[in-house]
Amino acid sequence: MKQNQNRWIMGGAIGLATVAVALDHTRHKLPDPQPGDQAIHEQYVDEDMAPCGIGSGNPCGLDVGNPCGFDTSNPCGFDTGNPCGFDAGNPCGFE
Amino acid sequence: MSSITSNVKPDTTVTILTSIAIIIVAVLLQNAFASKQVLLFLIGAGLGISLYHASFGFTGGWRNFIRERRSAGIRAQLLLFAICTVLFFPILGEIFPQLSVQGANAPVGVSIMIGSFLFGIGMQLGGGCGSGTLFTVGGGHVRMLITLCFFIVGAFIGSMHLHWWLSLPSIGSISFIQLLGWIPALLIQLGVLAALYVTVIKMEANRNKEVADLRSNESNDSVSAKLIFGPWPLWWGAISLAILSFITLLVAGHTWSITFAFGLWGAKIWDALGGNVAALPYWSSGYPSLALEQSVLADTTSLMNFGIILGAVLAAALAGKFAPESKIKWNGLVSAVIGGLLLGYGARLAFGCNIGALFAGISSGSLHGWLWLVTGFIGNIVGVRFRSLLKLD
Numbered sequence: 284m285k286q287n288q289n290r291w292i293m294g295g296a297i298g299l300a301t302v303a304v305a306l307d308h309t310r311h312k313l314p315d316p317q318p319g320d321q322a323i324h325e326q327y328v329d330e331d332m333a334p335c336g337i338g339s340g341n342p343c344g345l346d347v348g349n350p351c352g353f354d355t356s357n358p359c360g361f362d363t364g365n366p367c368g369f370d371a372g373n374p375c376g377f378e
Numbered sequence: 379m380s381s382i383t384s385n386v387k388p389d390t391t392v393t394i395l396t397s398i399a400i401i402i403v404a405v406l407l408q409n410a411f412a413s414k415q416v417l418l419f420l421i422g423a424g425l426g427i428s429l430y431h432a433s434f435g436f437t438g439g440w441r442n443f444i445r446e447r448r449s450a451g452i453r454a455q456l457l458l459f460a461i462c463t464v465l466f467f468p469i470l471g472e473i474f475p476q477l478s479v480q481g482a483n484a485p486v487g488v489s490i491m492i493g494s495f496l497f498g499i500g501m502q503l504g505g506g507c508g509s510g511t512l513f514t515v516g517g518g519h520v521r522m523l524i525t526l527c528f529f530i531v532g533a534f535i536g537s538m539h540l541h542w543w544l545s546l547p548s549i550g551s552i553s554f555i556q557l558l559g560w561i562p563a564l565l566i567q568l569g570v571l572a573a574l575y576v577t578v579i580k581m582e583a584n585r586n587k588e589v590a591d592l593r594s595n596e597s598n599d600s601v602s603a604k605l606i607f608g609p610w611p612l613w614w615g616a617i618s619l620a621i622l623s624f625i626t627l628l629v630a631g632h633t634w635s636i637t638f639a640f641g642l643w644g645a646k647i648w649d650a651l652g653g654n655v656a657a658l659p660y661w662s663s664g665y666p667s668l669a670l671e672q673s674v675l676a677d678t679t680s681l682m683n684f685g686i687i688l689g690a691v692l693a694a695a696l697a698g699k700f701a702p703e704s705k706i707k708w709n710g711l712v713s714a715v716i717g718g719l720l721l722g723y724g725a726r727l728a729f730g731c732n733i734g735a736l737f738a739g740i741s742s743g744s745l746h747g748w749l750w751l752v753t754g755f756i757g758n759i760v761g762v763r764f765r766s767l768l769k770l771d
Contacts, residue, residue, distance in 0.1 A: 289701035290392075293518045297691075304684075307646055308410075308673040 385599055386607040392695035400688050407675065417629050418678050422685020424622050425634075429513035429686065430693035431608035432615025436507040436732045440758045441765075447585035449578035454592055454612035455737075456578075460571045461620035462741035463564060466627065470742055471560025481555070481742030482633045484729035486749055487548025489540075493727025494735065494750040496720045498757020501732075502765050504529070504717025508636040508731030511721070512683060516690025518701030524714040525721070532722020533637055534644025537660040543727050552745040563743050592616075608697045623741070630678050633742060635734030636686075637725040639679040642669050644722075709768045724757075 400423055407415045428434065432454075439451015470481045484490065501507050504525040506514050511529055514522040554563040582589050595611040597604055604610060610618075626634045649655045649670070656662055661670050669677045694700040706714075725731040728750055730738065736754060739747020765771055 286701055286703050289518055289520050289704065292520050293523070293701050296523055297687075303647075304674055306650075308675055311671065311673040311676075 385597060386603070386696070387698045388607065389695040389698055389700050392700050393692065396688060396692040396695055400685075400692065403684070403688070407681070410673075410675065414629060415675070415678070415681055418626070419681045419685040421622050421626055421629065422682035423689035423692070424685075425509075425619065425682070426513055426516055426686035426689020426691075427693040428610070428615055428618040428622065428689075429509055430517055430690040431697070432610040432612055432618070434612065434615035434619060435510040435513075436736075437501040437505065437510050437758075440755065441502060441762055443578065443581075444759055444762050447582050448590060449582040450590040450592055450612055452578050453575055454616045456571050456575045457592070457613060458616040458620055459737065459740050460568060461617065462623055462737070463567050463571070463743075465620065465624045466633075466741045467555060467560045467564040467567075467743060469627065471555050471563075473560075477628070478631065479627050480632045481553070481744065482635070482730070482734065482738035482747070483551040483553050483742060483744045484735065484739065484746040485544075485548040485551050486746050487544075488546035489543040489548065490728045490735070490746055490749055491753045492543070493536075493724045493729070494754035495724070495757040495760075497724030497728055497731060498754040498759075499761040499764065500532075500717045500720030500722075500724055500757075501754075502717070502758055502761025503713040503768075503770075504721050505714065506721075508721070508725065508733050509686070510732075512636065512686045513690040516687040517694040517699065518691070520701075520704060521706050521710055521714050524706075524711065525718040528715050528718025529637075529722040529725075530640045530644045530647075530718075532719040532724075533641035533726050534648060534722070535719075536723040536726025537641045537645065537666070538658055539723075540726055541659045554743040554745070560743075567740075567743060606696060608693060623737075626682070632678075633734070633738035634682070635679050635730055635738060636683060637722070637731045637734055638666075638669075639677060639683045640722055641726060642666070642674065642677060642680060645670055646674060709770060713765075713768050713770055728754075 400420075404416050404419060407419055434454065435451070436455060439455060442448040442450075443452050466481065469477060469479055497507075501510075504511065504522075506522055506525060511522055511526050515526050554567065557563070558566070579589055592613045593611050595604065595609060597609055599607070623634045645655045645658075645661055645666075655670060656667070660666055674680050691700065721731070725734075729735050729746065732750075732754070736747055736750045739750060741747070
């Protein structure tokens with residue numbers, strides 16, 4: 284295939300992926316926003332206390348207060364049923 | 379100072395479009411989420427640039443060693459592992475207790491052995507590993523786009539079967555940091571990596587009478603020109619990947635991983651087509667279920683993958699090599715399909731790819747990373763044989 288043809292294929296693929304991501308993003312809920320100063324304060328506290336990482340979206344931080352340290356007995360280990368653990372592919376350590 | 383464009387003609391259109399795309403995505407992420415997501419996306423872009431400019435692939439490096447005992451690629455990987463061992467072990471050993479990060483630890487068992495073996499075959503047939511597939515797709519290689527599509531399919535199918543594989547024998551996860559303490563574990567691991575480094579050098583010298591220098595580079599441009607337009611020597615790649623991986627650990631709270639996102643994309647596509655993904659055990663609990671419910675942009679692994687692809691597009695455009703001419707023959711097409719499926723399925727069984735399980739596992743002092751190395755390498759030997767049978771070379 285010629286370079287120009289390849290460029291169009293790649294451009295089309297990236298464009299298609301962008302549309303797919305946009306569709307997915309709009310059909311799924313975002314984390315609830317927290318308005319006002321209290322929210323900022325809470326966010327600050329959460330980030331400070333989040334046991335595994337800096338903030339929202341961290342799969343190890345689902346349960347603020349759970350110790351996501353290195354200990355295998357913690358919820359980021361691989362106990363079945365815990366929110367951070369067992370399931371392989373969890374970015375919280377299993378992959 | 380010499381001209382920074384002495385030997386390179388950048389693809390200006392693609393460079394500008396990609397730069398704009400990266401800025402727009404970063405702004406959208408800042409609005410929809412938080413600075414953390416922006417940072418991880420930009421780290422991904424940095425990884426993509428590093429991978430592309432240094433041509434830092436595991437697949438080619440391993441193939442060169444298996445066939446010709448050329449060890450430059452493997453030595454660069456060992457250097458990467460060693461730097462990350464030094465950076466990761468103290469943090470994972472909790473020298474800063476307030477800093478909560480999670481290393482990559484996974485059970486050592488049949489699942490990982492079979493998975494990494496299949497992944498190894500897939501590397502050689504598909505023409506790339508986890509990181510390699512992403513950065514070559516970003517570079518505009520159409521055949522790798524086919525590999526990526528089937529990588530996604532394979533990862534999703536693997537997630538359907540994972541519970542059965544996990545029922546097979548396993549001895550659980552073994553962390554050398556927990557077992558020995560981080561300082562002895564660090565010293566032992568550095569010793570093992572150094573021994574491997576010396577061994578592959580000796581093997582290369584025995585076969586080829588000379589040993590390639592990691593600092594060698596085909597370009598005679600200035601440092602600043604090489605930094606922007608490439609190509610980079612392998613050791614630059616190892617250092618930049620190590621630093622960006624370390625920043626990922628600190629920012630995300632977990633190690634760099636790639637292939638979870640592929641399974642997630644497959645699950646979301648299946649869901650959009652009317653499939654009942656939520657009924658599958660893997661996707662019905664824990665983080666996978668949460669990731670399925672949320673926007674794909676909320677998943678840090680996906681975000682970083684998008685960043686890697688865009689970073690590689692930018693690097694390829696700067697190098698004037700975006701979307702090179704190519705011929706896809708029937709054997710290349712078949713191997714891309716089979717290789718992609720094996721890569722995806724194998725990565726799911728093996729708790730990750732060459733990045734999420736091999737690199738992150740070893741950098742975290744986990745035995746599963748070392749097991750992945752052994753069985754994945756054996757898979758590569760088999761894969762190289764298959765390449766010959768399919769006349770891919």
